[in-house]
Every structure is written in C-alpha cells, then in structure tokens.
Amino acid sequence: MTGRPRRPADVVGNAVRVMQIATGEREEEFEPEPVAPPKNAAAVEMGKLGGRKRAEGMTPERRAEIARKAAEKRVGKGMNRTTESRSTSSHSVQPDLNSILNSPSCWN
Secondary structure: OOOOOOOOOOHHHHHHHHHHHHHOOOOOOOOOOOOOOOOOHHHHHHHHHHHHHHHHOOOHHHHHHHHHHHHHHHHHHHHHOOOHHHHOOHHHOOOOHHHHHHOHHHHO
C-alpha cells in the first residue's frame, strides 16, 4: 500500500471530504503521472517501417498465403455470429472466399 490517505468508502464520508476540499479546509491529493520507460530508438524506427518492410522481404506467393489465411479467418468469424433467426434471412449469405481474395479492395 502506498502512503497516501484513502477516500472514505461510505457516501457521507466522501461527501464530507469533498466539502472540506471545496471550502479549503483540506488539500486535495493528486497522484503523480506515471513516467513511461524510455523506448529503444532502433525499435521505434523498425516499428515505423512496419508491415511494408516485412512484405518487401516476402515472395508474392507467401504474401498471398498470408492474405488467404486472414480472409479465411474473417469469413469464419462471420459464420459463428449467425443465429437461427438470422440464418433464415436473406442477409446471412456466406461470401465466397475467392471473390474476397480477388476483389481489388482486398489488396489495397
């Protein structure tokens, strides 16, 4: 436990404390902002390059394989969310995986 005083757990005690702070009888205690540890400059630079740099080192076949797996995961998630009432409606049509992978928006 830190050395700071705790707020009263009951409503009346907390109201009294707020009133004391508002009238100046007591100072409000603030916790200092936590200081983030310094980041490694090399790691920050690599993070800025991100997926683009990773994709440059891959073959087109490997990129297509990763995209295909991601699309399969997205399509699979949609299947688990349907309910009985929604599965009978016209809105629960399962998209074809090839149409997703071949659409221009998938590769941008």
